[in-house]
Amino acid sequence: MSNSTITTILLRHIDGAKSGQVDKFSASPDLEIRIGRGQTNQIAFDLSADSISREHCRIRVNPLLPDTYEITDLQSKNGTFVNGKAITEKTVLYANDVIRLGKDGPSMEFDLDPRPASHIKQTRVVDTPAAQTKVHETSAKAVPIKEGIGKQTMQHIVKQSEKKSRKRLLITVVALLILVSTGGWIIYSNKPKKEYHETVIVKGDSTKRGLTPADIVKANEKKVVFIEVGWKLQLTSTGEQLYHVKLPMKERGVTQYYAAYIRNAAGAVEPYLCTKGNEPAGAMIQPIGGYGTGSGFVVDDRGYIATNRHVASPWLTSYHFSDADFPGVLLAYNQKGQLGPVDGVMVGPNDVREWVPVEAGNYNRQNIESGVTVIAGDLSYLDVTFANNSLRTPGKVTRISNVHDVALVKIDMVEELTPVQLLNNYDEIESGSEVTVMGYPGMSPDQFVATRSQDAFNKNPNIVKVPVPTVSTGIIGRLVKGRAATDKVDGYMSVMGDYYQLTINSTGPGNSGGPMYDNKGNVIGIYSAGSDKMSYSIPIKYAMELMGRDEVIR
Numbered sequence: 001m002s003n004s005t006i007t008t009i010l011l012r013h014i015d016g017a018k019s020g021q022v023d024k025f026s027a028s029p030d031l032e033i034r035i036g037r038g039q040t041n042q043i044a045f046d047l048s049a050d051s052i053s054r055e056h057c058r059i060r061v062n063p064l065l066p067d068t069y070e071i072t073d074l075q076s077k078n079g080t081f082v083n084g085k086a087i088t089e090k091t092v093l094y095a096n097d098v099i100r101l102g103k104d105g106p107s108m109e110f111d112l113d114p115r116p117a118s119h120i121k122q123t124r125v126v127d128t129p130a131a132q133t134k135v136h137e138t139s140a141k142a143v144p145i146k147e148g149i150g151k152q153t154m155q156h157i158v159k160q161s162e163k164k165s166r167k168r169l170l171i172t173v174v175a176l177l178i179l180v181s182t183g184g185w186i187i188y189s190n191k192p193k194k195e196y197h198e199t200v201i202v203k204g205d206s207t208k209r210g211l212t213p214a215d216i217v218k219a220n221e222k223k224v225v226f227i228e229v230g231w232k233l234q235l236t237s238t239g240e241q242l243y244h245v246k247l248p249m250k251e252r253g254v255t256q257y258y259a260a261y262i263r264n265a266a267g268a269v270e271p272y273l274c275t276k277g278n279e280p281a282g283a284m285i286q287p288i289g290g291y292g293t294g295s296g297f298v299v300d301d302r303g304y305i306a307t308n309r310h311v312a313s314p315w316l317t318s319y320h321f322s323d324a325d326f327p328g329v330l331l332a333y334n335q336k337g338q339l340g341p342v343d344g345v346m347v348g349p350n351d352v353r354e355w356v357p358v359e360a361g362n363y364n365r366q367n368i369e370s371g372v373t374v375i376a377g378d379l380s381y382l383d384v385t386f387a388n389n390s391l392r393t394p395g396k397v398t399r400i401s402n403v404h405d406v407a408l409v410k411i412d413m414v415e416e417l418t419p420v421q422l423l424n425n426y427d428e429i430e431s432g433s434e435v436t437v438m439g440y441p442g443m444s445p446d447q448f449v450a451t452r453s454q455d456a457f458n459k460n461p462n463i464v465k466v467p468v469p470t471v472s473t474g475i476i477g478r479l480v481k482g483r484a485a486t487d488k489v490d491g492y493m494s495v496m497g498d499y500y501q502l503t504i505n506s507t508g509p510g511n512s513g514g515p516m517y518d519n520k521g522n523v524i525g526i527y528s529a530g531s532d533k534m535s536y537s538i539p540i541k542y543a544m545e546l547m548g549r550d551e552v553i554r
Helices: 151-162 166-190 213-223 361-368 541-546
Strands: 008-013 022-026 032-037 043-045 057-061 069-073 080-082 091-093 098-101 107-113 224-235 242-251 254-263 269-271 273-275 284-287 289-300 304-307 328-333 339-347 375-386 393-400 407-411 434-439 448-451 462-465 470-480 499-503 515-517 523-530 535-539
Touching (some): 069 080, 213 224, 213 515, 375 407, 407 541, 499 523
Parallel strands (some): 032 043
Antiparallel strands (some): 008 107, 032 057, 069 091, 080 098, 224 375, 254 269, 304 407, 328 339, 375 393, 434 470, 470 499
16 A cells, blocks of 8 residues: 555445445555444444344455455355355455345445556456464364455456457367366276275285375275354354453553453353343444364265364364453452452453353353253354365254264265274274374365356356365374273373374364374374374274264163
8 A cells, every 4th residue: 555645445335225325435554344234333224224234244454465455244144245256254355346235235336546556457366375363273263264365366367258259268168178078088987986985906915014195095085074164152042142342441542442351150261241232331242153164074874974073063162262352351340249340450361261152151150050051152054065076065063072072963965975984993002003184274275166157047156165185194102091090000190181192293273073094094083183293183982982872871
C-alpha cells in the first residue's frame, strides 16, 4: 500500500435493501469491516433480514502483504460466498470480486480506488502456503487456515479461459480429448481386476524380510482417508452457541479488549463464557469452536473409520487459544457480589493449558457426577475424502473412547470398502521395531482440481482440494506403559498413559488419526501427536475396543 496515496475500499451493493449504495472505507493496517445485522457492524443490515447473521463476515487488511484484503466468514448461518463459491477459510479479495451474504442474500462488489496494479485483471499468482495455526495436531481453534492459495487463483483462471475465442476452445477440447483417451487407455491397461480387493504380491519371503514402505502404501492407499471437521460449543438445553467474553479496558486513552477468565468451583482458571445477547455491556464475544483436519483409516467394510478423538470430537480435548487471548484478565466477585477484574492478576497460556471445553466448570461441574450434560460440542460438518479423490462424503461420529484419544466415524457408501488389517501386538512388540505412518499432514503442499460444471442450474466451476497421503518411516523408540507390574514392584504408572514413542520426525499436524503399520502391513497403532522432536502413537487395541462390547464389570 502506497504511503503517498490512501487507498479507499469500495463496496457497491448490487441488490437487496441497499441496492445502488456504495460504502467507502479508508484502508489502514488495523481496518476491520464487519458485516451483519445490527448497528454494531460497519456495514449494518436491518434486523429483519433473516438470511444475514448478526455477525456474518468481516474484511481485514493484511498488514504484512501490500494491497492484500481478506474476507472471513464468522460461522454465519447461511454462509458467505465469493464469486458464487462458499468460503470456509480466510480468502483473499480482488477488485471486482462479488460477495454474497447467504446463497440467496444480498450481494456487493469489492473494489479499490485507486486500484493497485496487483488488482488489475490478470492471472493471479499462486502464493506460498501459509502455515496453519495449530498447536495440538489438528484441532486448532480456527481451522486449519491456509491463506490466499488455490481456490481464488484457479477460479480466476477458469473465468479467463471461458472468455477465449471459440476457435482456441475447440483446439483445447480436442487436445484434452486426446490426452484423456491416452490416459484412459494407460489406466485401463494397468487397472487391477477388483478396484477395492487387489492383492499385493511381494517377491521373496516376506515373513523374513517384511514389506517395504512402498509395498505398504500400494496395499493401503485406498484405505487411508482425509477428514475435515467444523464444530462449535453449545448449551444442550437450548442449542445456543457459547462465546468467550472479551472486556474493554482503557489504557492511556485507548480502549483495548482483553479476554476474560474466571475460576470455577474447583479453583481452576477457565474462560468466562456466555451466550449471544447475554454478554456484559460493551464486551466483544468470540465463539468457542473451530475447524480442523486429520486422518483416518477404514476398519470395517460397512464404512467404519478409526481416527483420533481430538479429530472427530475436538471439544473433548484440551482447547488451544489464539495469541490474542493473552494476556487475559481474571474476574472474581467482590464483597458486594459484583464481578470484576482482580487487580494485578493477568492470565497466561499455561493457566488454561489443560482446559477441555465440555468440562467448563461454571456450567457443567455441578452436574457431571449425576450424568447430566449441560454443554456439548456440535459438529457443523465432518467430511471424509479418499486419497486422490475430490468428492467429500459426510460422516458421523458413532463411538468415542472414554479412556484414550480414539473415535469411530461412519460413512455411507454404495460400494463395499476394504478395511486395513488390524493386529494387537502391544504386549509382544519391542522397541526398535520398524513402523510406517500414513496420513495427511497440514504442512504438505495442497493440490486443487478445477472442473467445469455440467449443471444447467449452477454454472459455477468446481474447485476442490484433492488429498494426497504422505508416508513417514522410522522405528518404535520406546513403549510407554500406562500401568504395569514386575516381579520386584506391584505396579508403576506413566503420566501419559499407553503410547508408542516413535523415532519419526517427518509426520506433523494433520497426520492425527492416521494408521501406523508394522513391517508386515498390519495396523498396530494410531498416530496421535508429534513435534519436531518426538512423535507418539496409540496402541490399536483401543480402537478395537470401540468395535466390540467389552464388559468392564461382571
